[in-house]
Amino acid sequence: xxxQSHITTxxxxxxxxxxxxxxxxxxFRTVWNLMMTGLxxxxxxxxxxxxxxxxxxxxxxxxxxxxxxxxxFAADIVITFL
Numbered sequence: 001x002x003x004q005s006h007i008t009t010x011x012x013x014x015x016x017x018x019x020x021x022x023x024x025x026x027x028f029r030t031v032w033n034l035m036m037t038g039l040x041x042x043x044x045x046x047x048x049x050x051x052x053x054x055x056x057x058x059x060x061x062x063x064x065x066x067x068x069x070x071x072x073f074a075a076d077i078v079i080t081f082l
Contacts (some may be wrong), residue, residue, distance in 0.1 A: 036076050039069055 021030065
């Protein structure tokens with residue numbers, strides 16, 4: 001088997017993926033990974049600051065924001081291992 005035929009075979013096999021598989025080089029995957037990196041950085045800075053310096057009762061907006069970030073992390077687990 002020549003290299004060219006092997007590349008063609010591998011390329012044609014990668015074309016036949018299910019609709020729910022996210023390719024590593026897709027735009028959605030890149031944007032999603034950048035968003036998760038940003039949320040991780042925000043969480044890494046915000047949570048220690050909140051624990052050390054702020055009250056427990058910060059308001060409904062902060063609670064909703066924390067739940068939204070938690071939901072994004074849960075969705076990331078599903079998307080990553082899908």
